[in-house]
Amino acid sequence: MITRRQFLAGAALAPLVIRSRTSAAERRPNFVFILTDDHRWDWLGCAGHPWFRSANIDRIAREGARFTNAFVTTSLCSPSRASFLTGRYAHSHGVKDNQTPLDPSIPTFAQLLQKAGYDTAFIGKWHMDNQEGVQPGFNRWIAPKGHGDYYDPTFNIDGEYVRIPGYNTDIITRYALEWLRLPRTKPFCLILAHKAPHGGFEPAVRHLKLYSDVEFTPRPNVYDTREGKPDYVRNAKRFERGTEEYEALVQRVKDYSRTLAAVDESTGRVLDALKDIGVLDDTAVVFAGDNGFFFGEHGLLDKRAAYEESIRIPLLMRYPPLVRPGSLIEPMALNIDLCPTFLDLAGIEVPRGVEGRSWRPILGGARAGGGPSFSTNTSATPRPRRDRRFAPSAPRGGNTSHTPKAAAPPSFMTLRRILSR
Numbered sequence: 001m002i003t004r005r006q007f008l009a010g011a012a013l014a015p016l017v018i019r020s021r022t023s024a025a026e027r028r029p030n031f032v033f034i035l036t037d038d039h040r041w042d043w044l045g046c047a048g049h050p051w052f053r054s055a056n057i058d059r060i061a062r063e064g065a066r067f068t069n070a071f072v073t074t075s076l077c078s079p080s081r082a083s084f085l086t087g088r089y090a091h092s093h094g095v096k097d098n099q100t101p102l103d104p105s106i107p108t109f110a111q112l113l114q115k116a117g118y119d120t121a122f123i124g125k126w127h128m129d130n131q132e133g134v135q136p137g138f139n140r141w142i143a144p145k146g147h148g149d150y151y152d153p154t155f156n157i158d159g160e161y162v163r164i165p166g167y168n169t170d171i172i173t174r175y176a177l178e179w180l181r182l183p184r185t186k187p188f189c190l191i192l193a194h195k196a197p198h199g200g201f202e203p204a205v206r207h208l209k210l211y212s213d214v215e216f217t218p219r220p221n222v223y224d225t226r227e228g229k230p231d232y233v234r235n236a237k238r239f240e241r242g243t244e245e246y247e248a249l250v251q252r253v254k255d256y257s258r259t260l261a262a263v264d265e266s267t268g269r270v271l272d273a274l275k276d277i278g279v280l281d282d283t284a285v286v287f288a289g290d291n292g293f294f295f296g297e298h299g300l301l302d303k304r305a306a307y308e309e310s311i312r313i314p315l316l317m318r319y320p321p322l323v324r325p326g327s328l329i330e331p332m333a334l335n336i337d338l339c340p341t342f343l344d345l346a347g348i349e350v351p352r353g354v355e356g357r358s359w360r361p362i363l364g365g366a367r368a369g370g371g372p373s374f375s376t377n378t379s380a381t382p383r384p385r386r387d388r389r390f391a392p393s394a395p396r397g398g399n400t401s402h403t404p405k406a407a408a409p410p411s412f413m414t415l416r417r418i419l420s421r
């Protein structure tokens with residue numbers, strides 16, 4: 001019987017074996033990383049949502065894989081984004097909140113890909129301490145300062161600020177498509193980082209009436225008892241049907257969904273462009289959210305507490321050389337894994353300090369014995385590590401049809417300190 005240690009040792013060697021035998025994997029893939037903001041794991045058609053439609057995003061899952069146990073190690077915009085980029089926990093990359101810039105001396109996958117000859121672009125929301133201007137690792141840079149605006153946003157375009165009329169999602173998509181279509185001989189890496197569906201939720205005008213007639217059914221834990229919960233949760237506002245607060249919550253849910261409609265259109269256009277220029281199957285396309293969001297669960301809004309709704313994320317990947325269409329990948333995947341995965345697929349050595357692991361073994365169907373665990377953290381928590389404590393458990397309570405099959409056990413869900421904005 002193979003032990004977990006033996007399995008992981010074998011998995012660590014697997015990339016070398018696959019690369020040496022598989023012609024498709026010998027080619028350096030292009031990368032497109034589409035990142036949404038505060039996008040819940042269950043807010044996708046392919047994840048079983050009862051009324052939210054995401055046909056284009058779902059295409060990535062249908063033609064590739066959906067990770068059913070994907071999490072972020074810190075459920076806040078900037079720390080999570082830095083973790084995706086660097087493969088490190090927040091305590092390691094140092095972006096502990098939204099006011100801390102990413103130290104440019106910590107290598108991102110973009111820096112390493114650029115150094116290895118990739119053409120690289122960052123288009124969208126960077127959002128680390130209002131960090132301005134072109135960041136290391138990108139040949140093309142289009143980003144607002146901080147959050148940016150949904151309408152008529154101002155972007156720093158390769159060093160120059162320009163206010164652009166229109167809707168944020170449409171604008172960054174247009175720039176992304178222009179960049180993708182540039183003639184080039186090098187492989188490329190595009191990060192398309194959406195502001196949507198971050199609050200305040202301002203949908204595109206064409207989507208303002210979308211979902212007007214649907215009924216939002218809260219998860220049962222919106223009405224959980226507070227007994228034994230931390231003060232932070234006990235003191236949170238309850239959402240009772242028929243109240244003004246409840247109606248505001250429903251409006252919030254619908255506007256959130258409407259902002260994502262433009263992201264779905266954008267995703268379809270990106271996939272179509274990749275196909276048009278003949279590189280779709282040579283491109284590893286990853287779609288992820290930077291953290292989840294509370295719609296009243298536990299009495300909470302926002303995402304600054306380590307419950308399932310905030311730390312579980314949507315994660316999809318399309319890359320035919322390694323990912324079978326329609327795959328459901330159950331082993332745990334984390335935001336810190338993206339960086340080593342991209343470097344692995346590009347044949348680039350993963351630098352010291354990276355704490356994530358390449359997804360390559362689990363893309364091919366390997367099961368890591370129930371999956372490793374991880375810790376959510378802030379700068380104040382002890383150094384987290386992955387080990388064997390985690391095992392998927394049954395979902396918490398009955399729920400609507402979009403409850404996932406497996407949820408992290410409550411014992412793992414340590415409520416973390418509220419991060420300041």
Ligand SMILES: [Ca+2]
Nearest residue numbers: 037038077290
């Ligand atoms: Ca976020």
